[in-house]
Amino acid sequence: MALRPEPFGALAYHFGNRRLSFLKTPLLVTVVEGLHKHRSAQAALSAHGVTEHEQRAYLNALASLARAEMIVRD
Numbered sequence: 001m002a003l004r005p006e007p008f009g010a011l012a013y014h015f016g017n018r019r020l021s022f023l024k025t026p027l028l029v030t031v032v033e034g035l036h037k038h039r040s041a042q043a044a045l046s047a048h049g050v051t052e053h054e055q056r057a058y059l060n061a062l063a064s065l066a067r068a069e070m071i072v073r074d
Contacts, residue, residue: 001070003029012070016052019068028061035071 003010009023009029012032023029031048038044042055050058065071 003033005029014063014070017069018031019070021065021070023065026055026060028042028058031058031062032065036074 001012001014003012003023009025010029010032010044012023013019016019023032024039027048027050031044031050035041035044038047041059045055045058066073
């Protein structure tokens with residue numbers, strides 16, 4: 001997967017399945033780039049300052065990226 005920075009966040013491209021996904025905020029890009037440093041998505045969100053009010057939307061976005069095989073659990 002490769003991320004291409006955009007003013008709204010980033011485009012994510014999966015070279016294997018050729019899917020394209022939009023990461024709609026710069027903070028989501030930061031969270032995705034830092035996921036490997038945390039034991040869970042929830043821990044990554046907290047570490048990057050995603051508020052409790054915003055977490056559901058971010059978890060939904062991460063779940064969507066996982067379904068598209070953009071992110072995978074090690």
